[in-house]
Amino acid sequence: MNLDDFSDLIERPDGGIRRDAEERRERLSVRPGALGRLDELGEWLSAAQSAVRVRAIEQPKVVVFAGDHGIAAQDVSGRPAGTAHALVRELLDGASPLAVLARSMEVPVRVVDAGLDCDPELLPESVTRHRVRRGSGRIDVEDALTPEETEAAVRLGMAIADEEADAGTDLVVLGDLSVGGTTPASTLVAALCGTDASVVTGRGGAGIDDLAWMRKCAAIRDALRRARPVLGDQLALLGAVGGADLAATTGFLLQAAVRRMPVILDGVVGAACALVAQRAAFRAPDWWLAGQVSGEPAQTKALDRMALNPLLDQGVLVGEGTGALLALPLVRAAAALAAELPERPEPTTADGAGPVGAV
Numbered sequence: 314m315n316l317d318d319f320s321d322l323i324e325r326p327d328g329g330i331r332r333d334a335e336e337r338r339e340r341l342s343v344r345p346g347a348l349g350r351l352d353e354l355g356e357w358l359s360a361a362q363s364a365v366r367v368r369a370i371e372q373p374k375v376v377v378f379a380g381d382h383g384i385a386a387q388d389v390s391g392r393p394a395g396t397a398h399a400l401v402r403e404l405l406d407g408a409s410p411l412a413v414l415a416r417s418m419e420v421p422v423r424v425v426d427a428g429l430d431c432d433p434e435l436l437p438e439s440v441t442r443h444r445v446r447r448g449s450g451r452i453d454v455e456d457a458l459t460p461e462e463t464e465a466a467v468r469l470g471m472a473i474a475d476e477e478a479d480a481g482t483d484l485v486v487l488g489d490l491s492v493g494g495t496t497p498a499s500t501l502v503a504a505l506c507g508t509d510a511s512v513v514t515g516r517g518g519a520g521i522d523d524l525a526w527m528r529k530c531a532a533i534r535d536a537l538r539r540a541r542p543v544l545g546d547q548l549a550l551l552g553a554v555g556g557a558d559l560a561a562t563t564g565f566l567l568q569a570a571v572r573r574m575p576v577i578l579d580g581v582v583g584a585a586c587a588l589v590a591q592r593a594a595f596r597a598p599d600w601w602l603a604g605q606v607s608g609e610p611a612q613t614k615a616l617d618r619m620a621l622n623p624l625l626d627q628g629v630l631v632g633e634g635t636g637a638l639l640a641l642p643l644v645r646a647a648a649a650l651a652a653e654l655p656e657r658p659e660p661t662t663a664d665g666a667g668p669v670g671a672v
Contacts (some may be wrong), residue, residue: 314564367647378562381429382497418642
């Protein structure tokens with residue numbers, strides 16, 4: 314597998330349709346600019362759907378990739394290592410913020426176990442049947458995945474994207490559930506942006522104290538030494554300092570762009586995977602929206618590199634895809650306005666004979 318092959322498979326959203334949508338927007342009853350970024354979102358949806366009159370978002374889906382990371386054993390996370398399955402259980406039981414919001418919006422949630430470190434019997438078979446391996450390696454001293462596992466994880470993400478596209482999903486809210494996942498995500502961003510560990514090290518969704526932050530910074534620094542020799546090979550980079558869930562997310566993002574299926578990104582993990590995917594296929598980011606600002610410095614740097622401007626800044630740190638799901642009503646509102654606002658009537662002559670200039 315060579316991720317660079319995606320560069321030839323991914324096309325940008327239809328530019329001609331977008332220009333037609335912009336012209337139609339000029340004719341609507343509400344003056345251009347009065348709706349702010351909703352105009353831009355409507356035009357983006359037109360291009361993504363290849364339809365001047367935007368269709369409503371009728372079948373959105375939250376897709377969450379889950380995994381555990383060996384680096385969490387170095388006390389770089391606010392949660393104990395190997396406990397991501399508890400977060401998945403909370404989500405499945407309807408008790409997490411993402412579950413509550415998804416239920417209120419009537420949006421289905423799909424959880425994919427790419428690399429949880431737990432007995433499969435603890436979770437439904439529909440979640441665990443895709444698992445690539447149990448946990449990912451400790452990236453400061455060893456590879457997260459073998460080459461075979463890396464390819465398997467990427468192909469898993471691709472398969473999930475194909476399943477959703479074939480099922481009629483018209484927009485994906487992308488989430489992640491992990492313990493220790495922000496450390497490899499930050500490493501990927503630092504490696505691809507050429508920055509030091511301290512620039513990208515945040516405090517994660519669970520929050521960490523100063524000592525844990527220093528341990529995390531040191532882990533990212535050591536992982537960067539292992540990442541730099543493989544920067545020219547995205548697949549090798551994911552295997553060296555990523556993880557099963559991150560590799561699967563990257564594969565999902567690339568294949569979703571191939572299938573012309575729009576995606577709303579959430580936090581630093583999704584942004585890091587998107588940055589890897591952009592390195593493989595430069596047109597892919599045109600199919601993504603940044604849902605929210607998470608406060609993680611690595612996310613900010615990744616989004617800046619991809620020129621993605623977040624839709625919301627509500628200070629949501631819980632992850633899972635929660636912030637991205639909060640952006641979904643905004644996208645749906647943009648679709649409704651673009652589709653349903655009437656066009657201004659053409660001006661008529663003084664005697665009402667017809668449009669000005671008609672002969």
